[in-house]
Amino acid sequence: MTFTPEELRKLILPLFAALLLIGAGIFLLSSAREARARAQAEVLAAQGERKQNADRLARIAEEERDVTEKLDVYKQLKRLNILGEERRLEWADAVARIRNQRELLDLTYRVDRQKLLKSVPGKPGTVDFFASTMNVQLDLLHEEDLLRFLRDLRDSGNAYYAVKSCSMRRTGQAATGVTITPRLRAGCEIDLVTVVDHGAKR
Amino acid sequence: MARYLLYFTAEDHYVYASSGARLQLEAQFPGDDAGVVQFRDYLRRRKGALFGVVADLAGEDFQEEQIPLLRGSDREAVVQRRLAQRYRDTRLAAALSLGQVTTAQRKNERLLLASFTSTQQFVPWLDALEEAGARLAGVYSVPLLAPALAASLGVHRGRALLVTVNRAGLRQSFVEDGRLRFARLERTADMQPPALAAFIRSETLRLVQYLVSLRALPREGASLPVMVIAPRGERAVFEQTLVPDGRAAFRTVDAAEAFAAVRLRQAPEGTAAEALYLHLAARKPPKAQFASSGERRRYFIWQLQRALVTAGALGFAACTLFAATRAYEAHDFRTRASELAREARDSAERYQRITASFPVTETTTENLRVAVLEFRRLAEASAQPDPAFIHASRVLERFPQVELDAIQWSLGRPGEPRSAEARTPASSVPRSEQAVQIELSGQVNATQRNDYRAITAQVQAFATALATNGYQLVRTQLPFDVTSEGTLTGDIGGRDSSEAPRFTIIVARSLP
Numbered sequence: 001m002t003f004t005p006e007e008l009r010k011l012i013l014p015l016f017a018a019l020l021l022i023g024a025g026i027f028l029l030s031s032a033r034e035a036r037a038r039a040q041a042e043v044l045a046a047q048g049e050r051k052q053n054a055d056r057l058a059r060i061a062e063e064e065r066d067v068t069e070k071l072d073v074y075k076q077l078k079r080l081n082i083l084g085e086e087r088r089l090e091w092a093d094a095v096a097r098i099r100n101q102r103e104l105l106d107l108t109y110r111v112d113r114q115k116l117l118k119s120v121p122g123k124p125g126t127v128d129f130f131a132s133t134m135n136v137q138l139d140l141l142h143e144e145d146l147l148r149f150l151r152d153l154r155d156s157g158n159a160y161y162a163v164k165s166c167s168m169r170r171t172g173q174a175a176t177g178v179t180i181t182p183r184l185r186a187g188c189e190i191d192l193v194t195v196v197d198h199g200a201k202r
Numbered sequence: 203m204a205r206y207l208l209y210f211t212a213e214d215h216y217v218y219a220s221s222g223a224r225l226q227l228e229a230q231f232p233g234d235d236a237g238v239v240q241f242r243d244y245l246r247r248r249k250g251a252l253f254g255v256v257a258d259l260a261g262e263d264f265q266e267e268q269i270p271l272l273r274g275s276d277r278e279a280v281v282q283r284r285l286a287q288r289y290r291d292t293r294l295a296a297a298l299s300l301g302q303v304t305t306a307q308r309k310n311e312r313l314l315l316a317s318f319t320s321t322q323q324f325v326p327w328l329d330a331l332e333e334a335g336a337r338l339a340g341v342y343s344v345p346l347l348a349p350a351l352a353a354s355l356g357v358h359r360g361r362a363l364l365v366t367v368n369r370a371g372l373r374q375s376f377v378e379d380g381r382l383r384f385a386r387l388e389r390t391a392d393m394q395p396p397a398l399a400a401f402i403r404s405e406t407l408r409l410v411q412y413l414v415s416l417r418a419l420p421r422e423g424a425s426l427p428v429m430v431i432a433p434r435g436e437r438a439v440f441e442q443t444l445v446p447d448g449r450a451a452f453r454t455v456d457a458a459e460a461f462a463a464v465r466l467r468q469a470p471e472g473t474a475a476e477a478l479y480l481h482l483a484a485r486k487p488p489k490a491q492f493a494s495s496g497e498r499r500r501y502f503i504w505q506l507q508r509a510l511v512t513a514g515a516l517g518f519a520a521c522t523l524f525a526a527t528r529a530y531e532a533h534d535f536r537t538r539a540s541e542l543a544r545e546a547r548d549s550a551e552r553y554q555r556i557t558a559s560f561p562v563t564e565t566t567t568e569n570l571r572v573a574v575l576e577f578r579r580l581a582e583a584s585a586q587p588d589p590a591f592i593h594a595s596r597v598l599e600r601f602p603q604v605e606l607d608a609i610q611w612s613l614g615r616p617g618e619p620r621s622a623e624a625r626t627p628a629s630s631v632p633r634s635e636q637a638v639q640i641e642l643s644g645q646v647n648a649t650q651r652n653d654y655r656a657i658t659a660q661v662q663a664f665a666t667a668l669a670t671n672g673y674q675l676v677r678t679q680l681p682f683d684v685t686s687e688g689t690l691t692g693d694i695g696g697r698d699s700s701e702a703p704r705f706t707i708i709v710a711r712s713l714p
Contacts, residue, residue, distance in 0.1 A: 007503050014507040018514025025521025032528035039535030046542035053549035060556050067560055067567055070574040077577060078564070120576050123568035129576060143595070147588050154586075160577070162584040169608035195577060199569035 080157040083195045086114060086132065087158045091192065094156035095136075102148055105182050106139040117193065125198025131162070131191040139182035143168060146186045159192035203252060205339070205484045208327065209476060210257040211370040215327070217244065218470075218477075220484030225477055227470040238326040245334035252504070253331055255341040255493075256483045258370035258476060260387040261319035262343055263289075271302060271309040285315060294321045294341055294492040300381050314382060316343070317492070328497065337501040340483075340491030344368065345385030347479040348375030350486050354463045355429060355455060361419065363409065363428040363450070365402055366475035372402065373475070374409050376418065383418055395436040399443035402430055403452075410449050425451040431460045431475050583636045585713055587611040590640050597667045604664050606644040607704070613638055637712040639676065642668070645704045646681070657681055661705045672711045679706040 003011070056063075077083040081090070088111065099107045117129040140146055146168060154161050166188040173181050206228065209216040215237060217228040229244050231237035245251075265288055269280050285295045295317035303310050318324070324341070331338055352364050357377065364375045367390065376384040388405055390398065406428055413419040419426060428450045432440040437456040444452035460478055461469065465485075469477040495502070563570055590611050598604060615635060646657050658680055669675040681703030 014510040021514035021518035025518040032525035042539035050546040165612035
C-alpha cells in the first residue's frame with residue numbers, strides 16, 4: 001500500500017500522538033517500577049534494622065550481665081594503670097624498689113622502644129595494645145629470688161607483665177667468704193603491655 | 203463523532219445524523235439536480251464529515267454465481283471479472299460470499315453479485331461528497347443491512363424473510379444462514395394498517411412463490427418464517443391478518459420492539475423502518491458494500507488515524523494500568539517499610555531506655571567489650587615461669603645424683619626440636635598455640651663416667667619423671683650417642699675423667 005504525501009501528512013500527527021502516548025506510558029511504567037524497587041529496598045533495609053534492633057533488645061539482659069562483668073575487669077585494668085599511657089618512670093622506680101627490698105646483688109635491665117601489639121576496632125575508636133620488651137639480668141643467691149622478683153614486678157602494676165622467657169645458670173664462682181658471691185645468673189625477657197582505649201571518655 | 207447517512211430513495215434523499223443511540227433528520231433533498239445543488243451547499247458546512255450512503259431502491263439486481271475457490275488477489279481478479287461480465291457499470295457493484303460448495307470436479311465459492319440497475323443516479327451525489335472532502339464509509343443498500351437486522355431480532359440460522367415498511371416502500375429481504383440471498387422493494391401507496399397488512403401478506407406469498415420457482419426454497423417443505431416489523435402500535439392489527447399458513451409462518455414484531463433490539467432509542471418523527479437500517483449502517487456496518495476502495499480512501503485514512511491514536515491510547519492505558527499496579531505495590535512497600543522502621547525505632551528506644559540504667563562506664567560498651575576480651579585473650583596466652591620451676595625442683599629432689607647447670611623457661615609456639623642433633627625422637631607436641639617449654643642442662647654425678655648403661659638409664663629416668671604433671675618430653679640429649687646413626691666412643695681401662703657426663707632435656711606443656 002502506498003500513501004500520497006498529503007495522506008502521509010495526515011498520518012504524521014496521529015503517529016506522533018501515538019508515539020507520545022506510548023512514550024509517556026513507558027515513562028510512567030518505568031517510574032513506577034523504579035519507585036517500587038526503591039520501596040522494596042526500603043522494606044529490606046527496614047526489615048534488617050528491625051531484626052538487628054529486636055535481636056539486640058532480646059540480648060539486653062545478657063548484655064547487661066556482660067557489661068557489668070567486663071566493667072569490673074576494665075576498672076581493675078584502670079586501677080593497675082595497665083589501661084592508659086606507658087609509665088616508664090614508675091617501672092624504673094618499681095625495679096629499683098624491688099632490688100632494694102629483696103637485696104638483690106646485681107640487676108641490670110633495658111626497656112626497648114614501644115611497639116604496637118594489636119589494634120582492635122571498637123566504637124567510636126580503636127583499642128590499641130602496646131608492648132615494650134624489657135630484658136633484665138639478675139645475679140642471684142637462690143633460685144627463689146627470681147620468682148620473688150617476678151612476683152613483685154607483677155604486683156607493682158603500671159603494665160601487664162607477660163614473661164616471654166627466663167633462664168638461670170650457675171655462675172661457677174667459688175664463695176670467698178669475704179663478699180657475697182652470686183651462685184646463679186638469671187636473664188628474663190618480659191613484655192610490658194599497656195592498653196590505650198581511644199573511645200574512652202577523657 | 204456523529205456519522206451522517208444519506209438515505210437514498212427513488213424520489214427524495216434524506217441526511218440523518220447518527221450519534222450514539224440517536225438518529226436525527228438533518229436535511230431532505232429532492233432527487234433531481236436542484237437537490238444535488240442543495241446537497242453541495244449543505245456539505246460546505248460539513249467538510250470532512252463521516253458519511254455513509256444507504257440506498258433503498260427498487261432497481262437492485264441480485265445474481266448468484268459460482269467461482270473456483272481462490273484466495274487473495276486471484277479471487278479478487280475473478281470476482282472483478284464476474285462483476286464486469288454481469289454489470290455494464292461496476293462502480294457500485296458488490297460480490298457477497300455465500301460460502302463454499304463442493305462439486306464433482308472441484309471446490310467452488312458461491313457468490314451473490316449485487317448492483318443497481320442504474321448507478322448513474324448516484325454519481326452526482328457521490329461526486330458532491332468527494333468534492334466536499336467527506337469521508338465515505340461505504341455505499342450500502344437496505345438488503346445488505348437486512349442480515350444484521352435479522353440477527354438483532356434473533357434470526358441467526360436457517361431461512362427467513364424479513365419484511366419492513368420503509369419510507370421507500372415495502373422491503374422484503376430473504377436471508378439464509380445470516381446471508382442475504384434475495385431482496386425486492388415494492389412501492390406502497392398510503393394505506394390503512396389492515397390494508398397494509400393484507401398487502402404484505404399477498405406480496406409475501408408472491409415472493410415465496412417466486413423463490414420456490416428460483417429453487418431458492420424447496421417446493422415441498424416447512425413454511426418459511428416471515429418476520430414482519432409492524433409500524434408502532436399496529437402489531438395487533440397486523441397479527442389479525444398475518445396468520446401463519448402452510449407457506450409462510452408470519453411473526454409480527456412491533457417497531458418499538460425492533461428499535462430496542464438494535465438499541466436505537468430516538469428516531470425522528472415520520473421515520474419508518476428505514477431508521478433501523480440507518481442505525482445499523484452507522485453502528486454495525488457490514489463488510490459488504492458497493493463503494494470502491496478509491497472512493498473510501500479518505501475513510502481508510504481516517505480509520506488509520508484513529509487506529510494509530512487508539513493504539514497509542516491503548517498502549518498508554520496499558521502502561522498506566524501496569525504503572526498503577528506497580529505504584530500501588532510501591533505504596534504498600536512504603537507503608538510496610540515505615541511500619542518496620544517505626545518498630546525498629548521502638549526497639550532502639552527501648553534499648554536506649556534500658557541501657558541508660560546500665561552501670562556508668564568510662565568508655566563505650568563496644569570498646570569496653572573489645573578491650574576486656576582482647577586483654578583476656580592476651581592474658582590467657584601468657585604464663586609465669588613459677589609453676590615450671592617448682593615442677594623441675596620437685597623432680598630434682600628425687601634425683602640427688604643429677605646436678606643442673608642451667609634451666610631455661612620460654613613461652614612460644616610448640617615446634618620441632620631446636621637442635622639438629624636430637625638424639626631422642628620428640629614425643630607428640632602439644633597442639634595448643636602457646637606452650638611453656640623448659641630446657642634443663644646438667645650432669646650425672648656419683649656414677650662412673652664409663653658406666654654408659656647406668657648414666658643413660660639415670661638420665662632417661664630423670665626425663666621420664668619430668669614428663670609428668672602435664673609436661674611432655676620434647677627432646678633428650680644423652681651424654682652418649684647410643685643411636686645407630688651416631689658415633690659411639692669409649693676409653694676402657696683408661697684414666698677416669700674428672701668431668702661428669704652432660705645431658706639436656708626439653709619438656710613442654712601446652713597452655714590450657
